[in-house]
Amino acid sequence: MRHAFPLLALALGLSICGLAFAEDTSAPLPVKHVQWSFEGPFGTYDRGALQRGFQVYKEVCSACHSLNLVAFHALAAPGGPGFTEAQAKAIAAGYKIPAEPNDKGEIFDANGNRLTRPGILADHFPPPFPNEEAARAANGGALPPDLSLIVKAREGGPDYVYSILTGFSHKPPTGFKVQDGKYYNPYFAGRNISMPPPLAAGSVSFADGTRSSVAQEAHDVVTYLSWASEPTLEERHRTGFEVMAFLVLLAGLLFLAYRKVWKDEH
Amino acid sequence: MAGHSTYVPAFGFTRWLDKRLPILRLTHDTMTTYPTPRNLNIWYTFGGILTFCLGVQIVTGVVLAMHYVPNADLAFNSVENIMRDVNYGWLIRYMHANGASMFFLAVYIHMFRGLYYGSYKEPREVLWILGVLIYLLMMATAFFGYVLPWGQMSFWGATVITSLFSALDQLIPHLGSAITSWLWGGFAVGDATLNRFFSLHYLLPFAIAGVVGLHIWALHVPGNNNPLGIDVKGPQDTVPFHPYYTVKDAFYLSLFVILFAGFVFFAPNFFGNPDNYTPANPLVTPTDIVPEWYLLPFYAMLRSVPQKLIGVLVLVGALVTLFFVPWLDTSKVRSCRFRPLMKQLFWVLALDCVMLGYVGSQGADAALNLGGMQLPLVWLARLGTAYYYGFFWVLLPLIGRIEKTKALPESIAKSVLGATGERT
Amino acid sequence: MATATKPEPTRRDFLYIATGAVGAVGAAFAAWPFIDQMNPTSAVLAMASIEADISSVQLGQQVVFKWRGHPLFVRRRTPKEIAEARAVSLSDLPDPVARNANLPDNAPATDANRGSKAEWLVLVGVCTHLGCTPTVSTPQAPQGDYGGWLCHCHGSQYDTAGRIRKGPAPQNLAVPPYSFLSDTKIKVG
Secondary structure (H helix, E strand, O other): OOOHHHHHHHHHHHHHOOOOOOOOOOOOOOOOOOOOOOOOOOOOOOHHHHHHHHHHHHHOHHHOOOOOOOEHHHHHOOOOOOOOHHHHHHHHHOOEEEOOOOOOOOOEOOOOOEOEEEOOOOOEOOOOOOOHHHHHHHOOOOOOOOOOOOOOOOOOHHHHHHHHHHHHHOOOOOOOOOOOOOEEOOOOOOOEEOOOOOOOOOOOOOOOOOOOOHHHHHHHHHHHHHHHHOOOHHHHHHHHHHHHHHHHHHHHHHHHHHHHHHOOOO | OOOOOOOOOOOHHHHHHHHHOOHHHHHHHHHHOOEEEOOOOHHHHHHHHHHHHHHHHHHHHHHHOOOOOOOOOOHHHHHHHHHHOOOOHHHHHHHHHHHHHHHHHHHHHHHHHHHHHOOOOOOOHHHHHHHHHHHHHHHHHHHHHHHOOOEHHHHHHHHHHHHHHHHHHHOOOOHHHHHHHHHHOOOOOOHHHHHHHHHHHHHHHHHHHHHHHHHHHHHHOOOOOOOOOOOOOOHHHEEEHHHHHHHHHHHHHHHHHHHHHHHHHHOOOOOOOHHHHOEOOOOOOOOOOOOOHHHHHHHHHHHOOOOHHHHHHHHHHHHHHHHHHHHHOOOOOOOHHHOHHHHHHHHHHHHHHHHHHHHHHOOOOOEEEEOOEEEEHHHHHHHHHHHHHHHHHHHHHHHHHHOOOOOOOOOHHHHHHOOOOOOO | OOOOOOOOHHHHHHHHHHHHHHHHHHHHHHHHHHHHOOOOOHHHHHOOOEEEEOOOOOOOOEEEEEEOOEEEEEEEOOHHHHHHHHOOOHHHOOOOEOOEOOOOOOOEOOHHHHOOOOOEEEEEOOOOOOOOOOEEOOOOOOOOOOEEEEOOOOOOEEEOOOOEEEOOOOOOOOEOOEEEEEOOEEEEO
């Protein structure tokens, strides 16, 4: 009787580990696990992957997905893709930013097009669509999410985004009905995703000459998006290491002081 | 023990100050010479740790408030501005978010310590009640705080919890809806709600600080309890707080800070929910609305009952129950060290809370696979809630009367130093 | 009863001093982020430098840009205004120092020292008295007696080189760090 309660609790606890998914072909597959240079307490971003990933974002993803929270000056900041300030400035200048009203108070030109100006370092990446409605209209009613935080905003983080990007190669199982206007991706909840497969081998020719397979493009753009979600990761790991070393030293000293004070008591 | 002050100001300035505002005397009496039982263990360091946590939350919070914008259109991006552009903003934000989790980790250990050693028993009933009040203020503060980033979980968590009040419609028509629209400042959670939650989130920690002052005062009147649960009999049972417990508290605090730093620097999103990195959308509900981990046991209790109003009463009742603990326990013996039956029931309660927390984290329809049979988790929640209530309302009164307690030691000093007075 | 053995006080004290010192150093390092967070953010610093397109500024006209939260006067001077500025002797100036961030601090306030090109005057449009924005003087609407600017708050008057001539302002209008990227574009800051 004495041990009944604890044993019951223990049994319940152990059986919780037996929790199993129901057999359900619309439940997503568990994500693929990939080695990332930035995982673990000493992780850093692979500079080459960041720059290639930026290229993938720019040439493929930015057609539909905004990156609203990332400023051009971040491209030159430490812990990031490592462009020089001049390079970041040139990248910024290549973008058209909706211009402030001109002296006549106009923001459209004679043809009804939005007036633009070249980007500067202080600008953020401009969105491909002016508002949510336009984005949906251009994408069959679906809203391509902003990618600034996508890696932190999804369970599974970079593994999840990588699995989605490389998951289009799976064919649906027999009997599985893919909804109209959607695509089969087994890593997506419900397995029907509105995004068409964005990556193909060779769709980006990397400036550094790396072979652009789908896996490579996915790996690099996920690295880039991980940086976009968490640009201070390297500084955080570095500071963390220093703080931990200090705290261990301090704890050690405090322990010795504690023992010294209590030596003759107790 | 509230005794005669031995403070003697040594300098001209300190003599002058002592006659006008005896703050140095107060520090001396409460933190230097204060006689503290000599047998306090690691579980007694969490009061100091909690004070540290409150300080960290206030300092990081005030600094975050210099950059945060409490407006529904700007809040999410203002937090990202903190994370990306404010110097060390990422550090301060992660300290504040993880600090909240550490605060609750410490408070649960602190509360369970109180239950185990009978620190709520006569004459420390008011101390316990003040503690429960602090806990409730902490829960309110954390709830308001979690809304502020205005992510999906912020918004929908606020919606679910504030909507609980609409259950009152079943008691008095329209009362619940009147209360919820009063809380919201509108027809749903929105900008008005966010602004007032920010104001309250800034305010409540100072209320907590005030109640903490009363809590420490209420502690110092009877003096600390100790692991043996027996009263201090004389100076041989105590040591001065400084240097014995200042150094001990500092050491264990440093270990706690190592754990804290581990999360802040290497797993800053461990306690968080990814959905809160998606901006709030009133038109799209996340698949699973989950509060932060420290509220999960109560969330499980709330969902254990299908009827909304009863669920709310079960949740509220679980918290109100805590106020009555000093009177529910009938045992003459304080510490579970000498209460073999209560000790086991205590551990079952601890496991029960962990189990309820797990159930709270899962979806409402989740089930356990027990060798082919499906057991909906809600039945575990019901079992867990029943045990929780049973522990406080049935077992505490009953066990105190029927339990065969072990023999108590003669005194703290004898217990620590051995019957002959030699060190063991 | 505790029988206290007495270790050497110096050894014990050293440990406590060392621990306290390490703790204090840690506290100082921990305090720095809380102080530094109030410094300008990288978003603000990204706007510390602007490139202004001056192609639309007509002769005799001033265009106001925004730079570091302040108005920036870019004035295209007529030959008459330039000649007037050059005719002033330094001894007539209440403030004989150039106040030009592109030159040493003690450079005199000659007209040549107030800008790199005589035709273009680039000034921080903040009155050096108490911070109001002075009004530019034009032939159609003269402001003050010196053809430059008049500050309506307390009556300070600046000449066609932006130097204080009359009124309570103690210093000439400041010339910010700037350079010509081309004939039509200047970089300020």
